[in-house]
Amino acid sequence: xxxxxRLEISRLFLSPFAWIMLALVQxxxxxxxxxxxxxFAQIQGQISAIPGAPGVTEMxxxxxxxxxALVLLLIAPFITMRAFADEHRNHSLPLLIxxxxxxxxxxxxxxLGYLGFFLLQLVLIALMxxxxxxGSAIDLYQFGVSMFGLFxxxxxxxxxxxxxxxxxxxxxxxxxxxxxxxxxxWIIDFAAASAVSGQINWLAxxxxxxxxxxxxxxxxxxxxxxxxxxxxxxxxxxxxxxxDAARLSx
Amino acid sequence: MTILLEAQxxxxxxxxxxxxxxxxxxxxxxxxxxxxxxxxxxxxxxxxMLSGNLAPDKGEIHINGFDLLSQPKQAKAxxxxxxxxxxxxxxxxxxxxxxxxxxxxxxxxKQLKSAVATVIERCGLGDVQRRLIGQLSKGYQQRTGxxxxxxxxxxxxxxxxxxxxxxxxxxxxxxxLIRELANEHSVILSTHILPEVEMLCDRVQIxxxxxxxxxxxxxALHQQRLNSSLKITLAAPPELNELQTLMNxxxxxxxxxxxxxxxxxxxxxxxxxxxxxxxxxxxxxxxLVREQDSLEDIFMHxxxxxxxxxxxxx
Numbered sequence: 001x002x003x004x005x006r007l008e009i010s011r012l013f014l015s016p017f018a019w020i021m022l023a024l025v026q027x028x029x030x031x032x033x034x035x036x037x038x039x040f041a042q043i044q045g046q047i048s049a050i051p052g053a054p055g056v057t058e059m060x061x062x063x064x065x066x067x068x069a070l071v072l073l074l075i076a077p078f079i080t081m082r083a084f085a086d087e088h089r090n091h092s093l094p095l096l097i098x099x100x101x102x103x104x105x106x107x108x109x110x111x112l113g114y115l116g117f118f119l120l121q122l123v124l125i126a127l128m129x130x131x132x133x134x135g136s137a138i139d140l141y142q143f144g145v146s147m148f149g150l151f152x153x154x155x156x157x158x159x160x161x162x163x164x165x166x167x168x169x170x171x172x173x174x175x176x177x178x179x180x181x182x183x184x185x186w187i188i189d190f191a192a193a194s195a196v197s198g199q200i201n202w203l204a205x206x207x208x209x210x211x212x213x214x215x216x217x218x219x220x221x222x223x224x225x226x227x228x229x230x231x232x233x234x235x236x237x238x239x240x241x242x243x244d245a246a247r248l249s250x
Numbered sequence: 251m252t253i254l255l256e257a258q259x260x261x262x263x264x265x266x267x268x269x270x271x272x273x274x275x276x277x278x279x280x281x282x283x284x285x286x287x288x289x290x291x292x293x294x295x296x297x298x299m300l301s302g303n304l305a306p307d308k309g310e311i312h313i314n315g316f317d318l319l320s321q322p323k324q325a326k327a328x329x330x331x332x333x334x335x336x337x338x339x340x341x342x343x344x345x346x347x348x349x350x351x352x353x354x355x356x357x358x359x360k361q362l363k364s365a366v367a368t369v370i371e372r373c374g375l376g377d378v379q380r381r382l383i384g385q386l387s388k389g390y391q392q393r394t395g396x397x398x399x400x401x402x403x404x405x406x407x408x409x410x411x412x413x414x415x416x417x418x419x420x421x422x423x424x425x426x427l428i429r430e431l432a433n434e435h436s437v438i439l440s441t442h443i444l445p446e447v448e449m450l451c452d453r454v455q456i457x458x459x460x461x462x463x464x465x466x467x468x469x470a471l472h473q474q475r476l477n478s479s480l481k482i483t484l485a486a487p488p489e490l491n492e493l494q495t496l497m498n499x500x501x502x503x504x505x506x507x508x509x510x511x512x513x514x515x516x517x518x519x520x521x522x523x524x525x526x527x528x529x530x531x532x533x534x535x536x537x538l539v540r541e542q543d544s545l546e547d548i549f550m551h552x553x554x555x556x557x558x559x560x561x562x563x564x
Contacts (some may be wrong), residue, residue: 003353010350013428014341091335095398098301099354100327 004101004109009116012079018117022076025071026124027101032067033128036060057139061129062216068125069212072154073186075108077178079117080161081171084243088169103243108177111162118154122147139227142218148207149215152228157182159235166242182208252279254436255300255329260309262295269295269459273309277406277436282428284451284468285440286549292460293440294334297410300438302329314405325388327355330404330435334411335437339523340384344375344394347383348401355402365401373397373427389420396424400431413446416430425450444549456552463552471548479513479541480521481505497523511541 012018040059047053086150087093096106126147160181165174189207204210208231213226261268270292277283287293298304300311302318302325311318316325338429339347348369352362370379373393378386383394392412399407412428413421429450431437441447447454447468454471456464463470483507487493493502493510498520503511514520521538528535 003350006353010346011341014346017311090337090339091333092337092339094298094301094303094331094333095337095351096354097303098326098329098331099351100323100356101354102323148354247303 001101001109001112002106004096004106005113006114008110008113012082012113012117017078022121022124025075026158029064029068029073029125030128033060033064036063055139056136057134057142058217060132061138061143062146064129065125065150066216069153069209070151070186072121073157073182074151074179076118076154076157077161077175077182078216079114080158080178081165081175083114083162083165083174084239085165085171085239086166089171097247104240105237107162107243108128111158111236114158115155116161118158119151122151122154125150145218145220146216148220149212149224152215153212156208156228156231159232159239163235163239163242166239166246204250207236253277254279255311255313257300258309259305259313260296262292262299262304262307264502269458270299270306270457270524273457273460273462274465275300275438275455277438279405280432280434281453282432282437282439282451284447284454285438285457286444286447286454287440287457288479289442291457293457294410295460296457297331297333297408297438297440301333301408302326303331303333323460327402328404328405330399330407332399332407332409332412333393336391337398338391338394339384341382343380343382345370345384347377347394348397351398352401357402365403365460369397369401372400372430374456383546389416392416392420392424393427396427400435403434403456405436406438407431408438408440410440411442412439413443414443414454421446426477433479456549458547458552475512478515479511480518480524481509481511481537481539481541482524482528482535483509484528485536485542486532488531488533496520496527499524508536 004129004221039072040056085216101109129138129143157178161174161178164177164181165171168174168177185208186205187209189210205227211227214221214224253276255277257273260273260275262270273292273296275283275285275296284295285293295304299306299319300320305319310438313325313326314328316328329528332516339350342350345366348366349362352365357365370376373396375393375397378390383391386394396412397411399409409428410557412518413424416424425446428437428439432450439446439450451468453467454464455462487508487510490502490504490510493499493512496512498514499512500515501513503513505511512520512524521540525535525538527533
């Protein structure tokens, strides 16, 4: 399992793809980070008089991480499309299949590999809010919970992406499908919000955003944690089934 | 000799189409089995099944005593596989790639290093080991693919058309490499190139339309010859009838005024007779070439025939 993860990570970092992605995401988020700081510096004077006014954490870090979630939603499909669709096209999957590894080891290995890559991305993102410590106090607990939430969110993106990648032999189709699914799950909340109140709102429960938002404000709800855990597990299990089934039907 | 790979009654259907039906395969230690058939006969399907990439609809596969279906990990550890398209990662260098392959096959630490070093030397990859696989020529890529299949020192190595798309020199090198490998591993070689089988294999299995048409040693395949012939050139030829009446000659064809083809049964060789007559009767023999039914003819005969010519005997 770990050797598959290691293979995945080294393949990622040996192509310029991973580096460019890390750099561009960092650049985009740095720009947003700076504009949030600027905005905060402008209104700081006015809101400081109000008791219980939002501080640096609410005004800069929360929106930054919210933006980061959206950016990661955009790039995750391009990483996960490599998982199986690319291997199929490259004819390199037999290497893993003929190795003494089970399907779950292959899938989990790939998943962990990508998770490792995004962990690095998250560390890079976390450095920006942490740099605020030089000039201001921030709510480290809220920040920590938000980062944890972002991590769970990315873990869900990857699980869904890997599954969709195993369905097709065209990487681009895998990427587009992943993006559409994730985006749908992101905005499904909007429809839920406008639904007539009193109905059982299962659409809201499906929303990734709906489960991420509370974590941004520092809440850890067991319902959110179990949602993300279920989400990842379902997609990973489906990928394992799919890989096993490919042997039977190919 | 111990049997390293044994497959029984392998069948595989794609929807209503039969890809492979009731194929039995046995490979002993140190043996090269040639798996021969025209394109689309089910060679690759069989190779995929033997390597665990495709589950058979019926039948069993045992590799070094482990059942591929119920003990896949132990069985696959004994197996090296080079598919038709070598499973390479173009962005890795040769040495990095082989290290990952060894790691996937559970080699660690010192063992891994020495295994990779050995395989690089054996496959002649020393000069290119630090180059990216994507930049290598097809021949070196194919060698890297072979290296990948044998890095963990498996009992059985399966090659699916290892020489396709290579130039003659590369083909020769790869063949030499495969012959060398057979000293330590059992090799199954699928190919549609006859001379390759003739050069490399100890035993041949010919399949056509998913069924085994012939399975025996190469020697037995040669004995399948129906006729043999001699081509002679005589400067002062006699009448055709005179040639016809020579001992052991079954028919004579005149190719041109001076050239004749003399057809005989393989067991009754008229050569000596012919030369003696030619000398004593001053026919002025200029050329005598032994024309055997080529393997090609036998092959065509076998796969065209609807019923299997030879009983399947392993």
